[in-house]
Amino acid sequence: MRIDVVTLFPDLIAHCAAAGVVGRAQERGLLQVVAWNPRDYTSDPYRRVDERPFGGGPGMVMLIDPLRAALAAARAAAAEAAPVIYLSPQGARLNQARVRELAQRPRLILLCGRYEGVDERLLEHEVDEEISIGDYVLSGGELAAAVLIDAIGRLQEGALNDAESAAQDSFSDGLLDCPHYTRPERHELGVVPPVLLSGDHAAIRRWRRKQALGRTWQRRPDLLAGRQLEPEDQKLLLEFQEDTKI
Ligand code: ADE
Secondary structure, eight states, X not given: OEEEEEOSOHHHXXXXXXXXXXXXXXXXXXXXXXXXXXXXXXXXXTOOOEXXXXXOOSSOEEOHHHHHHHHHHHHHTSSSOOOXXXXXXXXXXXXXXXXXXXXXXXXXXXXXXXXXXXXXXXXXXXXXXXXXXXXXXXXXXXXXXXXXXXXXXXXXXXXXXSTTTTTTSTTTTSSOOOOOOXXXXXXXXXXXXXXXXXXXXXXXXXXXXXXXXXXXXXXXXHHHTXXXXXXXXXXXXXXXXXXXXX
């Protein structure tokens, strides 16, 4: 997969995309992240990328032409057509289902705004969709783009070492993840639940499912609302609720 990012801070994107699982995915040739700086596509001596807003008010607005030229250069750099996604708090809220969908595409172009935003005409003509990473305001789209690249990158086939771990992620089946433990078995902060040491794989699977259901019920009941649980899951959730009763 190839992700082109139009940004005034290409180093920030490159740095984020070089770390951890996503960096490894790039090294393995599973993902390529390329940043484009609109400042390189200005035609004036000051390399201006922003101007004051018409109608007055605070802040600056990003100019159409440098962004448009950077998008055109990004588009022309590879053969596959790519949707342009603008990261903004006005976009549709990102979730794991959307991440999974986007991870299937051969190519994406991400557009990062700064200042008060981008001239609306550019958004109307050049952007296919807007995505928000949550109901809060960042000072630019770069960190949101980095979040999206991370979430997409780790889903590329071969990016994760353990083929199971993406399947077991939180949200992979609409539930939160179960708790995890490692050595030592006994610690002053507590002991590991005995079932995890039992070697009984069916019992471990059952315990994990019960914890995932229970945690989702406790912490994110909205994820269960309107969902019909399988009879076995209903039983496990009931057990969890009984266990946690005081
Ligand atoms: N840019 C600024 N805030 C943002 C957000 N919450 N999501 C995506 N892009 C943004």
